[in-house]
Amino acid sequence: MTEPALLPAALAEIREGFLELGERDRLQLLLEFAGELPELPARYAAAPALLEKVEECQSPVRAFAEIEDDGVHFYATAPQEAPTTRGFASILAQGLTGLTPQQVLDVPDDYAMTIGLNRAVSPLRLNGMTGMLTRAKRQVREQLASRA
Template identity: 75%
Template sequence: MTDDAPALPDQLAEIREDFLALTESERLQLLLEFSRELPPLPARYADSPALLEKVEECQSPVHAFAEVDGDVVHFYATAPEEAPTTRGFASILAQGLSGLTTREVLDVPEDFPLQLGLTRAVSALRLNGMAGMLTRAKRQVVEQLAAA
């Protein structure tokens, strides 16, 4: 990160620091904990799953949507319980992006998934899936801001 790059928002910085404070095997355990904490979808999305966008980069069926309410972003995602790594990444983003301002979300570095210290513990395809979720969230925020 350069000196003029925006700082990582507090909630994402805290998640990153929690991962980096652990050994690789402990990081996988933390990722599994996140997988069990994926927030449920609000009824408007649970009742109409077509409102969520499929994340093509994910090997597992993952759907996600970043919703802008005023200047605040809420990120929602679904991932199957039998795909705990992917579900954990979805949960990290749901917990880490929700409540941020649109600017904070747009300023999250593209390499945030790599900053968690999991590059040797999980496959590059799985990390690519998390990057795909983040890229979609940012694009959806930009689209909603342009439409407003």
């Protein structure tokens, strides 16, 4: 499992917030994150196909990590009727946005498994969050390569 000290501050704080709660309350916190999924910028809201489909998610989820002048921004859409998926997307949007590309690449692949939801949500849903993170990292690597 990932050591908290190795995580960027925002992701470490999110992780600690979950782990400070009992198992029942962790699911409630995930649902609160679902309500905080940031809106897409206009350029993506008008053309959601610009976002990549996350095949690992049971729900129709699209996501994209973009390197901008102030760091990486992670954008995602997930349906209202898929609150756990929206919660995972929101965690990544809040935790990855503003990081440097290298910090995003350094986020441990098992992050979803470290926030204490293993018994509260299905492994399939945790796999969906891992899929979002994997795509974000690949997209960052591709953008770095295209700038080289």
